[in-house]
Amino acid sequence: MSLLYRQIADHYLIALRDGTLAADTRLPSVRRLMRDHDVSLSTALQVCRHLEDLGWLQARPRSGYFVQRPRRASLPPVSEAPPAPPQPADYVGIHERLSSILARGQARPTPVNLALAVGPPELYPAAALSRSMQQVLRRQPLLLTTMTRRHGHPALKAALARRALDRGIHASADDILVTFGCTQAMNLALRAVAEPGDTVAVESPSFYGMLQILEGMGLRALEIPTSPRTGLSVDALAFALQRDAEEADPARSRIRAVMCMPTLHNPLGCVMPDAEKERLVRLCEAHDVALIEDDTYADMGSPGTQFRAAKSWCRSGHVIYCHSLNKNLAPGLRLGWILPGRWQARVDMLKYAQTRFSEDLSQMAAAEFLASPGWERHLNQMRETLKRQRERYVDGVARHFPEGTRLNPPEGGMLLWIELPEGVSGDAMFDAALEAGIKIAPGSMFSNAPRFDRFIRLACGWPYTPQVDAAMRWLGERVRSMMA
Numbered sequence: 001m002s003l004l005y006r007q008i009a010d011h012y013l014i015a016l017r018d019g020t021l022a023a024d025t026r027l028p029s030v031r032r033l034m035r036d037h038d039v040s041l042s043t044a045l046q047v048c049r050h051l052e053d054l055g056w057l058q059a060r061p062r063s064g065y066f067v068q069r070p071r072r073a074s075l076p077p078v079s080e081a082p083p084a085p086p087q088p089a090d091y092v093g094i095h096e097r098l099s100s101i102l103a104r105g106q107a108r109p110t111p112v113n114l115a116l117a118v119g120p121p122e123l124y125p126a127a128a129l130s131r132s133m134q135q136v137l138r139r140q141p142l143l144l145t146t147m148t149r150r151h152g153h154p155a156l157k158a159a160l161a162r163r164a165l166d167r168g169i170h171a172s173a174d175d176i177l178v179t180f181g182c183t184q185a186m187n188l189a190l191r192a193v194a195e196p197g198d199t200v201a202v203e204s205p206s207f208y209g210m211l212q213i214l215e216g217m218g219l220r221a222l223e224i225p226t227s228p229r230t231g232l233s234v235d236a237l238a239f240a241l242q243r244d245a246e247e248a249d250p251a252r253s254r255i256r257a258v259m260c261m262p263t264l265h266n267p268l269g270c271v272m273p274d275a276e277k278e279r280l281v282r283l284c285e286a287h288d289v290a291l292i293e294d295d296t297y298a299d300m301g302s303p304g305t306q307f308r309a310a311k312s313w314c315r316s317g318h319v320i321y322c323h324s325l326n327k328n329l330a331p332g333l334r335l336g337w338i339l340p341g342r343w344q345a346r347v348d349m350l351k352y353a354q355t356r357f358s359e360d361l362s363q364m365a366a367a368e369f370l371a372s373p374g375w376e377r378h379l380n381q382m383r384e385t386l387k388r389q390r391e392r393y394v395d396g397v398a399r400h401f402p403e404g405t406r407l408n409p410p411e412g413g414m415l416l417w418i419e420l421p422e423g424v425s426g427d428a429m430f431d432a433a434l435e436a437g438i439k440i441a442p443g444s445m446f447s448n449a450p451r452f453d454r455f456i457r458l459a460c461g462w463p464y465t466p467q468v469d470a471a472m473r474w475l476g477e478r479v480r481s482m483m484a
């Protein structure tokens with residue numbers, strides 16, 4: 001039944017989007033919907049409420065549902081960076097700026113946190129995971145006092161190999177290493193392929209945690225122009241790799257790796273088209289450069305969407321695939337995993353040298369859940385919830401922020417990348433918002449260069465409450481006053 005109402009709503013959405021059903025016209029009555037689609041009253045009402053939730057309909061007392069254009073449709077898209085060759089690679093020197101922003105953010109209480117790129121505890125299957133843990137300990141009472149001896153529990157690795165199939169990746173359990181979150185996976189990947197002083201090509205903007213890792217390892221970042229709609233510019237990367245290959249001075253650092261979030265990018269929220277993902281893989285293979293793919297948000301597309309990982313096009317082992325269970329399953333477990341491709345033995349060694357093995361209890365609980373029907377149910381619910389929330393947050397921006405604000409509604413995930421009107425600084429907004437008890441992420445966190453100072457990132461993983469709406473109104477007013 002729930003699928004039926006979506007199908008009927010989608011039918012009307014096409015007519016609403018293309019203007020066949022114009023603003024202020026009346027949607028066919030509920031009775032007419034029941035007759036035309038041969039559905040019950042409750043399904044017909046679900047159709048109307050769903051379209052109302054999406055902002056396309058307005059219920060008028062005793063008159064029925066009328067078409068309106070959702071406010072979010074009036075937000076123009078984020079500006080595309082003008083095509084330009086990448087700047088020279090630079091040592092990443094972001095930690096002071098980042099540490100200062102993070103410390104300022106922690107120094108005072110912020111009742112409204114719009115900077116957290118993770119859902120609330122209630123979004124995740126806490127009860128099922130606790131039950132699994134208790135059952136595991138009952139079955140194996142000596143588990144916690146038994147030394148772990150392997151790079152990942154076999155049951156979890158088998159479950160992850162099955163999940164990899166959803167991304168189009170054919171991997172065996174033996175190809176997988178379990179890590180402490182995606183952060184450790186990225187650390188291991190970079191350590192396996194690069195040495196201090198080497199260059200790594202990254203998207204611009206990029207996840208600040210990854211820039212911190214580059215800085216920690218003494219690597220240079222080459223920021224590649226990245227479209228807020230279609231992701232990394234493969235043309236710009238091709239140009240950079242070609243120029244690098246032609247460099248006459250062998251002492252100059254070479255590009256050793258490309259770090260990329262092709263699916264549901266943080267902070268942009270965009271997805272690279274499949275053809276570009278494939279081109280990216282072929283390009284890295286041709287230049288014998290590692291492609292480190294961060295697929296952290298890939299499970300969070302709108303319901304029914306399925307994204308292929310870049311790794312799925314790779315037969316040569318040049319793609320190192322990194323993923324996390326902290327965003328989609330359980331932030332408290334700190335589990336992640338890596339498919340190291342041709343660097344398997346080196347990543348194995350590095351993981352052993354750095355931390356030895358991950359503990360078994362949380363892996364076994366995660367394995368049980370991933371292999372159960374509960375996983376698909378959880379995934380569907382999480383996707384529905386996040387989609388609804390994204391729409392409400394985007395509506396909030398459209399209602400409260402002034403003209404000149406730009407935003408691309410993301411295809412999934414829990415992040416909104418917002419371009420502020422001319423003259424408004426993301427850093428100044430961050431400081432002002434903190435004073436008012438609201439935490440946001442300024443755009444300056446997402447690049448080594450001062451390129452994104454007119455941007456902010458707002459997270460939308462938590463429910464859109466009246467308190468969040470008030471915070472959005474406050475932010476919008478503040479932007480307006482900064483324009484003045």
Ligand SMILES: Cc1ncc(COP(=O)(O)O)c(C=O)c1O
Nearest residue numbers: 117181182183207266296324326
């Ligand atoms: C794109 C991206 N990659 C990696 C991470 C870190 O993942 P984990 O928490 O699993 O270490 C994050 C966390 O915000 C992220 O946004």
